[in-house]
Amino acid sequence: MPKIIITPWRDESELLDVRSKFYPSSSLNSTPSPDLRPDACRIVEAWKLRGHLPHAVEATALLTDAILHDDATHNSVFSIRATYAAAFSRFVTGLVDTKLGSGGGGGTMFNRASMIGLPLSFVELRHEAAHRELPSLVLLRSYTNRALEWLWDYYWIRKLNGNCILDVGSRFAVYYRLSQNILNHPH
Template identity: 40%
Template sequence: MVQYVFTPWRDRAELLAVRRQFYPEQQQQHQFQNPKTRFCSDLRSGNDDVEDGHQDEKQKVVARVSMWMQRGGCPHMVESTALLTAAILSDEGNEGRGPGGCAGGDGSARASRGYAVRAAYSAAFSRFVTGLLDSHQDKQRKMSMYDVAKSVGLPATFVELRHQATHEQLPSLTRLRSAARQALGWIWGYYWAHLEPERAPSRVSGSGSLSAERFVVPVGAGGTVDGMGEFGSSRSRSKEEREVRLLVGRYLGGEDDDEVRGEIGRFEEGLVLMVLDSVPGRTGDSRVLRRAVRLAREIVEGGGLPERMEEDERPGEAVQVDLDSVRAELDSAWQQVKQVDEDEVVGDEGVAEVEMAEDRPAWTLYEEADWVPKPIGMV
């Protein structure tokens, strides 16, 4: 049974773009031998000018994740990354290191802003730890937060800081800053570092396993589909596959339907369906999508490719169905069934009467003179 997973992002490329905006300093996984310490040291020792250049991107990506949360289905690790990043940006803005910084003001104003930043750090960190551990909690056998944290590899200091931020006085700003950056490093190693680019789906036809890259782009000028002639690595592509791609591109571009459909009908159904299946991933043109869906539906529901479908519809090969004879056969079968049921009822009539007599209550007919009514409730 096919299970659909609904995500707030359009495709994997959009999710990977968000990862690049959250972690601009880390592009290769080999840079994270120890993500809990390496990430934090990079942030502390990085160039301030380069870091300031990423402020706008991080503001945008936080806003994008906020939109994902409104859509629903956003993973907890993505939300936690956005909340912790937002707290860091708010802290930097309060210190005057980010865009629109407001480090000035009297002592009471600075203290108020500092308290708000501590509250933002505490809320983001507590939500990160609580949501993560609750999702791994065993409903049948309750475990302590420390045990759950140990099972997922979360440092015990995170649980302690979460407890202090929730039930005690807010931790110091220095400790919260360090914990937020350590949490971002841990989230990278736990979630973001394991994301891989999306791979194209594969189809299996009569000739074996075939795979295709998503290659279709919106329709360009001249009535053809741009990119249909690009095959990527041609070493692993057969000649038939290239021909099918070119023909499908001509068909989706609006070329002569009958001629192109006839040429497409010369190839295997699985190969054609595989090519059509890759169309929606690379184009948003409604006309191209409608033509691709219509052709795939004809192949699947019609039981063959256009050329073979036309051959099946020729008068010489069509199967004539006599509806009258079918109705007569159905009536005859129904009469036989009714006759068998009547025979069974007649043969079991005596037994049925005895059984019914035993099941019936012992009612007796009284004469009016002998029967005396007794009102309910009277002795």
């Protein structure tokens, strides 16, 4: 008997469409294309209401939304830092708790993170944001982009690689877009 998996998306093509909005491969084209990341965030927000949303999908939306709110002309630097810190903390905490269960048997957050290949520096930054000073905007931007790269490798490729062949160009496009985001926000 086939195993039934309940998802908030209709079919895998809908998930692939959202993935391409978060990680557009057209970033290498000379013609600028519209930024579809806000659309992807709105779709994920609707999926969250339906339930059964994988944490990696929600975390991708939260981290991306933090990047989209990084506008000092409309938001204070403090609120931008707080948005990044909240998104990053939810990414780390939710991922570790979701994958290995919170409390008890899993050991420390560092142990649980290392079991799934999450960089320990991610746990350290989350701890700093939650229990100490808010990290600098430069650090939060950098780690948010690293987290999106990690989610690409950990979830988006692994989850969908069986049905979608990604060439080196697509992979490069992801890193190119993320590096452009870092270059556009140097401080």
